[in-house]
Amino acid sequence: MAIKTEEMVLNMGPQHPSTHGVLRLELILEGEIIQKVTPHIGYLHRCFEKHCEAMTYPQIIPYTDRMDYLAAMYNEFGYVIGVEKLLGIQVPERVEYIRVIMGELQRIASHLVAIGTYGADIGAMTPFLFAFRDREVILNLFEITCGARMLYNYIWVGGLSHDLHPDFVRLTREFITYFRPKIVEMNELLTTNRIFIERTANVGILPLETAINFGITGPMLRGSGFKWDLRKDDTYSVYNRFDFNIPIGEGKVGTVGDCWDRYYVRILEMGESLRLIEQALDQLPEGNVTSAIPKRIKPPVGSVYTRVENPRGELGYFIISNGTTSPFRVKVRGPSFVNLGIMDVLCKNHMVADVIAILGSVDIVLGEVDR
Amino acid sequence: MKSAEEIFNILKENFNDNIKELVKQPVDPYILCDPLKINEISLFLLSNEGLLFDNLMNLSGVDDANGMSTTTGSITTIEGGTLSVYYHMESTKFRHKVVLRVSTPREKPEASSVALVWRSADWHEREAFDLLGINFLNHPDLRRILMPYDWEAGYPLRKDYANPEFYHGMKVPY
């Protein structure tokens, strides 16, 4: 006869070093085994959508930065694509290329934080320090471009706030040659580390059908073995001109769709981003980046849904315009918001310590979950 | 890959009066549906062999603010009119997309829940309930999600929302 134990409710967060911000998880345990996980969010609800209704179109861009603060460039990118679609304007080629370069640099920076903190969460402090060392180099590139380290307000509707710094191309090429060996170093340090594999392989397996039904996107969906990347599958900007692969989880050390796969997809994506940046730098055309910025942004009545492949997945903006200078309604489909919804399925029948490993592999940013 | 017109015609054949019209606008056309039948329509869209809309990209609640607006002092109240919900979905197999819209009266905003059709709708619907007060019938767990559970000052994204002066003794306005 099986021993009956009493259910125990355990609260994780909002102040918990591994919940990546202010997330509260309510765990229902039987012994050490998790029966149910209920995420409680909203501790960082900053009323983004209300601000959109009060601000004009260009004024919203700094607020989009503050949603997913690890991938601020990409948030601006998605938003301006939506507004440009509503306005029906074309932007110069040079602007598109610079946007792609910035977006991919941002993807590397964001993945570095994800990987570094993932290591730190499950007990490896050194990868965290290594990742932040390399991230500083990217932040310096952003800093010489627009003066800010994290929240840029760089990509504007119809153009960019500044052209590139004269040294930018040279420094970015230097960064690419600097960073390639660092990915190998990270693989030696963390990816193939026996302890790391024990903690992550065969943990939190996400089957593909479940993932699609839950609306999971980004590295999580690709970790489950589905080749789905909006840069290729619903292409935008100039992504169709570049040659790059979409890495997917193959279950190299465990089962397809486990935490290690999701982690390894991010590592491989950094390499692909480097390739994209290299090609974009080679093809970078000359031109004026501020010439197409409209003097007065007043889109016609209508609505649009645009989506881009953010480092965390599908970032969608649903913008309704009523013909005035500020939108009638903006709804953001944050990838972390949707991805976090699957925590209960992933954590079921795992140990308490695995929650940290699973949550880290989901890679959430609470600013975008709560908006 | 099917266009919005083709999908509209398929839906019209199967649900006749519950599908109202196809609204054409410059970027994304949308199909206006009956709010209480949206779960059946969704299930059809998901399971039909030729459609297979397996991915609900987004679900957004919108305050249409099309009722009578009266302003007394600094307080605006809107009476009548509708609240809407927009559904953006796509098929990962056929790569086609469609937008559905349902409108429900502001006094009694009710739509049937699609959370059991696409699990991703679960939190989106909770958010629409939290911020706009749209009641999703048969939702498995309809609670506030972003605002505190004990928030009593109404639904913040409605256009006539007024902020309270205090919450738990903390001053809310600047």
Add this chain to the structure above:
Amino acid sequence: MSYLDAQFDDNIIIAKVDDLFNWARLSSLWQVGFGLACCAIEMMATSASHYDFDRFGVIPRPSPRQSDIIIISGTVTLKMALRVKRLYEQMPDPKYVISMGSCSNCGGPYWEHGYHVLKGVDRVVPVDVYVPGCPPRPEALLEGLMKLQEKVRNESVVKKSA
């Protein structure tokens, strides 16, 4: 070399109680490992390589009961404010608060339409140092920490500082 110093061996240093306590406190300000929003990433960058918070004796502690300072790094919402207050109350005396970034100073960009944002963390806990910026650079946070150290240096066990 004072008269007192000459009375003892080389290894004994005479100091005022105030100076000794203050020196010990200001050079091991343990911080609650706690991040709120965008500023938390800059706080993490400050404690990681390049800026290295450790050299000031700032080490993140997971529990508020073992910490001396709390850095309010980011937007405090109404839902979170109650938890911030509880965290602050769990810390043992002497305790210090650094408010990092515009949001926790005064509401920042959310001051007007933020229906769910607390306009300044000083409405729930007392703040020692305000660091401006959105988000403040790591250098600015280090400057804020040094300002706090200056404040600690001038404290007195018996006389309460203003």
